[in-house]
Amino acid sequence: MTNSQHLLLHQCPVCGSNQRRLLFPVHQSFVYSCQPCGLRYLDPCMSQKDMSDFYESPEQLFKSHAFYQTYYDYGDLTKPSKTMRDYQVFLSCLDEMSSSQKKTRTFFEVGYGNGLFLAAAQKKGWQVAGIDSSHRNRSVARHRFGLELQQGDFMSCQSSLTNGYDVVVAMDVLEHFYQPMAFLEKIYSYLSAEGFFLIAVPNDLSFLRLLSESLFRMSFGLIRGGIEKTYLMEHTVYYTRQTLSALLQKCGFIIKKQFFSSTDLERYHFTAIEKLAASGILNIGKLIHLENRLIMIGQKPSEKIIVL
Template identity: 25%
Template sequence: MSGTEYHLKACLRCGFEFKDPPIDEQLLMKCYAQSSFDHWQDQPDPLVRQFDRFARLIESATKSRRILDVGCFNGALLDYLGPEWNRYGIEPSIAAAEIARQRGINVLSPSLESLDKNTEPFDVIMAIDVLEHIVEPVSFFQLIQKHLKENGIFLVSTGNAHAFSWKMQESLYYYTRIPEHVSFYSKAAFDQITCQMGWKCAAYQFIPHKRLPTSRRIKDTIKNTVYTLGCKCRGLGISPLNRKLRSGRGPTYFSAKDHLIYVFQQAG
């Protein structure tokens, strides 16, 4: 994939953004299958990763207990929810899926596409930090609908392409420069999906990717402000600096409120 050029395109109606040409989905799945079980931490801090937010939203939307986590990785979030849930997962990483099983998670398949169509529908489906990896969103949402019970909820968390920090840097924003990130959403895009699928919006929240201390938020803000100004000023007229700024990506900005939780609800 080295040297491949991509362009960021957007739907003028809803603001959904995507990379063109898309990355080969089979290549992505091979990479995910080989990823380490602790690539995103074996024991993530549930407070930093905001597991409590997801749990509260789920509990407020339904009392039913059959849940599927699409991209469950090593099962840390499902483990946090507790054994009172009937917990199922989908995970392409072979090593991570094995850790999830050791935590009591029933990992059903490596992908939503390969999930048995006769599987009993779920009361809750989650996709946390997954949608940005999906090359064909329409097919993905249609599959979710088939596996969701009447009045069931689909909770997602992904980057918000309409966030202020994102708009400041546009295609240079760190989130868009991660190679496997191919699709980018906003509340307007999710509202459009809600309408098309015949669902309703049960809740939404704008959040940072992680809960981080004030000192980290200040540091991130300074770094990204300097980077943005440097890009806007074309590297202060210094050609090598301008090229370096624009050939890379913005500093990681995990403390920015640049993510969106959205809860879809299936019609009854």
């Protein structure tokens, strides 16, 4: 990880309460659970600037987690994979929900990675655009899929469409923000009235996390491999179905659909034994409905509703 100073929060990033329970130390931080709202978060956490620098440097990324080595270049529009099957499900849901008489339907992705999801959306007829903080990702998306996308900081940009986008997607992005409400308000401002969003985050109430935490506690802190792979320094906030839906409603969104999925292990660089163990854990998670990914699709209302 970087040598920069990490940021101290002292309070819950969603409800602002300082009533919290210290759960355990992880990496150079601590995991807390907010008593009033139940949200789990890291304190201290990485600043947004450190986060951008971290993702800009593949060397830094791979040094921190070897399993990222194949992550960013993974995926092909024509090759079947779990990632592509998940993307097709997401696109079908968005397509059904947002069907309208409009000739062009606009689609924006925050944190597009290598551009695979936007390329799949474009193939389905959407007019796509997106922003990513990484120069490298912009270049990969251009060379692999011919996409001309924006590089920069989403939080300091303005939508180029006056009436907003029909769909805004942010997969594996929200958990990085220590001010998630500001991020969701930005998404709100990018959407057209009655436009749809899709948010995907790691599910903190997964079998993987429950098992990792149980092993850590039962071994009196000696077995920490599991919690160190589920709680990462670059992920500040850890959501469950309850905490994420409460946050989205607080920001004025209407939740239309929520479902779970699990990680596509082919996307990560694991040894054969690690892959076998991870696949066993994820399969049990699926059987008992505690999968490790959480997806929510919702809508911006025609008039803003604020839940106090």
